Amino acid sequence: MSRLDAYRDSFPNARLTRSKAGVLEVVLHTDGSTLIFNGHTHEQFVDLFHAIGSDPENRVVILTGSGDAFMETINPDGFEFFTPRGYDKIYREGKKVLMNILDIEVLLIAAVNGPVRLHSEYVLLADIVLASPSTVFQDRPHFEFGIVPGDGVHLLWQEVIGSVRGRYFILTRQELDAQTAREWGAVNEIVPADKLLARAREIAEGLAKLPPLTTRYTRIALTQKLRRIIDEGVGYGLALEGISAADVARGNQI
Amino acid sequence: MSRLDAYRDSFPNARLTRSKAGVLEVVLHTDGSTLIFNGHTHEQFVDLFHAIGSDPENRVVILTGSGDAFMETINPDGFEFFTPRGYDKIYREGKKVLMNILDIEVLLIAAVNGPVRLHSEYVLLADIVLASPSTVFQDRPHFEFGIVPGDGVHLLWQEVIGSVRGRYFILTRQELDAQTAREWGAVNEIVPADKLLARAREIAEGLAKLPPLTTRYTRIALTQKLRRIIDEGVGYGLALEGISAADVARGNQI
Amino acid sequence: MSRLDAYRDSFPNARLTRSKAGVLEVVLHTDGSTLIFNGHTHEQFVDLFHAIGSDPENRVVILTGSGDAFMETINPDGFEFFTPRGYDKIYREGKKVLMNILDIEVLLIAAVNGPVRLHSEYVLLADIVLASPSTVFQDRPHFEFGIVPGDGVHLLWQEVIGSVRGRYFILTRQELDAQTAREWGAVNEIVPADKLLARAREIAEGLAKLPPLTTRYTRIALTQKLRRIIDEGVGYGLALEGISAADVARGNQI
Amino acid sequence: MSRLDAYRDSFPNARLTRSKAGVLEVVLHTDGSTLIFNGHTHEQFVDLFHAIGSDPENRVVILTGSGDAFMETINPDGFEFFTPRGYDKIYREGKKVLMNILDIEVLLIAAVNGPVRLHSEYVLLADIVLASPSTVFQDRPHFEFGIVPGDGVHLLWQEVIGSVRGRYFILTRQELDAQTAREWGAVNEIVPADKLLARAREIAEGLAKLPPLTTRYTRIALTQKLRRIIDEGVGYGLALEGISAADVARGNQI
Amino acid sequence: MSRLDAYRDSFPNARLTRSKAGVLEVVLHTDGSTLIFNGHTHEQFVDLFHAIGSDPENRVVILTGSGDAFMETINPDGFEFFTPRGYDKIYREGKKVLMNILDIEVLLIAAVNGPVRLHSEYVLLADIVLASPSTVFQDRPHFEFGIVPGDGVHLLWQEVIGSVRGRYFILTRQELDAQTAREWGAVNEIVPADKLLARAREIAEGLAKLPPLTTRYTRIALTQKLRRIIDEGVGYGLALEGISAADVARGNQI
């Protein structure tokens, strides 16, 4: 029995399968269709990425979505944004989830199967980003709700596409299509939707042929800077986001 | 009476107006035409940006120039580059002016109305950069005078367009036209000159609709890294620039 | 007698000549043809760059290769990768060589005359990168040997072409042609092979006309961040590479 | 007329006098007696330290208190801790006041005339700390109000007396007498109360004999690390403090 | 049923009890007596601290030992120091365990009941350190085995007792008695052995009276710097330690 058996069925919003060579596929979903993000998935993904990172039998990880989009809808269910105690849970999970992705010390491939309109920072923490032609990146919900985009998108987009581009992307809720994202360095390959997973598996199986310490330590060496960025900036960003949410809750908009 | 009344007329080289929603326009100029940068404006801008940053009634700031260029001429008037005491004033103001721009804790939009051949780092500290088609970026005066370009351009161009591109830009006094600057991530939109301000206002008024804490804290979250870059590197860069100026003053060129 | 006389003939794999204005040309080679990198050149280049950096008569440095490639073949001769003591020499030299390049406190121009399939990080530490049309960048030997690419390529490619692009480049052993490298910011100019050195000299002689403190201090100011990246990340990267090599030596591949 | 004339009388809670040599004495007070800290002084001191730091005629600064204590009482007047907008003012001023102390780029001597039970971080930003025998350091109000001590005391006490000592000091509301503070490195000299100012002046006048650039640049060189500590940690600390205050306001104590 | 029920009995070497107010006591032991550290406890403690940090019902944590010592004996059982794959487990757990201690985002009190001759860095990550008179700190096993002390002691002792003292402590295997440790800032209070836990509980129950967000965010604010120290230095230190162990394994001692 593999370790995977112990957590394979623990996550209602992630379907897990692993190849013989150790390539773990993580398919985010809601009832088999495109994931609807809510407070419960926010909590669940902290544990999901922790479980994946704790299992030494995973050799390479592929992260993908279901249906037509990677993630584009948020549902308030399970979130309590507007009290300090309620927000504390979001703050704590929001910090943890990104460090837990970085604590997956094997190479991580994002196979982006369509629009990503929230938590696009998950994708940018992957080492390789493949995208279908229909992929669009955007940070939409923060400003729709009138709150600070402080969960990591404020740091990672600047890091990946540049300081001036990254700030504009956030501030104008810019829609970045796959082609532009590739030209700006956020996507490595655009792959037709029906070949996306196959291409991800091809790369993953190739990497899984390398000695295991080599792939693990390469991930560590390649993400050292990202760890510092996340550790130094996400807690503060989320704290500011929380204060802005409390302000919104008081109905103090102009 | 608004706070703006207290400083609106304090700056002979900056015309200030503010919309009902709190969008402050800052138009740099010399007698209504393109700004001629000199030692007096160097000092004045320290106070200008401090005043803007200290006024909580500013909700978004637009920074633009006058006439055909944003800034392209420097005049030695008011500068004393060649003695330690004279240079000390430049060093002190040079450090302060950039931190004061970052201390403007509301979103900042640069509307670049033409060539920027000095102090282009002001533009790169803006969160959104719009440029007219005639815009050209260059760092010209430092090497013309034979001194180190240590006032922040040496840091921010590398940060915005990349390490190898940024160093080449400085070292070869490269002229970067608007189109290339956009491709390289230093400009977000190219807008016809006669629509430039209108477009800046459109974005600014949109941002001003967000709750005030949200826009303020978003600026803070987005510029955390820039603060560190400026704080760690501009003082040293200016000190080296000062020594090189003292050397030039002694007539020791090859 | 110039200082150059003291070290000009000390390096069997580097031909050194200096113009009247102080432009030093460093041509890497093996018996006059393309350099074959091995354990002896690894050691030799530590001293080579130290010598260059210690000579105040060098005003600008041009680094180039011989024959059809800059560097594409590695030979195990003189390397002992698979014991801790043997690897210690590689670890020590690997850290030193990059700091010694950065301790060359005059402007450095890379004239890349063809493929660079190993130690491409040398090129990225140059302030200006010119490349012939036949230039290709790749990091090949690490994964061919099954070891961690921890010698600096894991840091500098992310720094120069972006975080997601840089990781993909390393992980997929991507071949980056000159044109793409230019579009992504790793190359400044593509120059026909027969004009490459002439163009490098033209730029170098221009820079050498600046006052000497100015060029020196500009190099220091422009590379402050690179020093920190190298100092913080190369030792760790090389240590991980060494452990992975020891693992390979035990035949523990999958 | 000196520049001091322009701001000498602007601060109801600070009496300013300057010696012929340029030693500025800043005596904090409330109606001539020991300062009672409140929301108005919080705002006022931001401007006070900015004014002092902007006046190049100040050569050395002495900071002291009035009556039996340096600062030990806080009054809620002028503070609005419990709404996001109200707290925003505290957050903004709290960050600014410490950077403005560090922007006083001349040597700063604290002459601590008695207990300091709040904002002891002001003292630790001084370059020289003299204390009367009755001096006691404590961080009392934060935990009395049930809120996070995030205004800088959480950073600077660890920096000055050590990591384990500093955390204990904050957490147990430890009273540190002058003697222990001297043994632990937070106080340089214990001086009888009636000789405290004289001793501060003696040191200050001595320092004022040094060339002005020397004292200014020595302050800059000596406080480079403190700037980074403040810039990196105070904003975040204050944001967390604000959230905890909002929680307290909701009456959610255990 | 509390969350504690889910993990209380999962750790054979840690006895867990929690007071009504939420003060969790963690008593390290081997069969009820002083802990004998081995490869199994190394692995177990990673999970132990993770479980503690993941349980929001813990309000304050007390960490103590059993019998006459906190930890002084190491047993090779379960460790495989001398192959890359074997060491990889140590490397991975060694990094995780310290971050997991820091991820306990409630205040942490160490009640050191006697000698600590290994993993003294656990103690230094506590916010308050109480020690019995018989406590002695030493880093013994690393140099006894002839390997690099790279697991965090090399960083934290310098941080807590100073750079020159900390390096001497490691290099000479210095025995630091409780009194000296208190004088040097590594211990806050020396408490008779039979009153040690009572004193720890007294402080802990006092802290548990503060609002829960306040204690949590105070821990976060107070340990921000420690996180960076651990994140930047422990991975590298452990990698060097592993190489030195491989060298020892080859019998290459002088």
Place this chain on the structure above:
Amino acid sequence: MSRLDAYRDSFPNARLTRSKAGVLEVVLHTDGSTLIFNGHTHEQFVDLFHAIGSDPENRVVILTGSGDAFMETINPDGFEFFTPRGYDKIYREGKKVLMNILDIEVLLIAAVNGPVRLHSEYVLLADIVLASPSTVFQDRPHFEFGIVPGDGVHLLWQEVIGSVRGRYFILTRQELDAQTAREWGAVNEIVPADKLLARAREIAEGLAKLPPLTTRYTRIALTQKLRRIIDEGVGYGLALEGISAADVARGNQI
């Protein structure tokens, strides 16, 4: 023939001997008596420490002085402080000498045989500091000449004895006797003058019994933070010192 033969006699102000076990003793002197520091030794020591650090046969290094003092007199001979070009040599060497000490990647013991009134930062970079009872630390020449103490003393004294103590030490030209230095953590042991070297040798020979990779990597792990402090702060400090020297040269003292 050992490598030592190649450089043993290259340094007129350093007598080098090495024990069978590889303990290198470096005795600084001027004609066999206490070293008189001047511009020539400033240059010589850059090469001295480089040579020591480049010789893998050195296992442990002891650094000591001659006669009654370690270093207390400075002689202007060979220094040209007052022109940019002259100062450039000091700036370059001043940066290099400290990095070269840190590049001695074996354990370093300072045996301080008497007063150290300049360049005390050399001592603080040692891993173990032994001092004779007559030892006094002071930073005297900088303020005697009226220039900024920017050569590293401004950073390392704060690091070793604390922020407030370190700044006072520099600013008041405090004399720190051996006993106080030990209490404050700058000295590990006070040893009678006639037993000082014997004690240093005893510790050194003990360390030399450890496997060579272990001692080397321990030095690297223990000094990682010091490298960053030096790399980030000494260049800037020296640049400010140079400007202050140029100011003094113009006779602009008050």
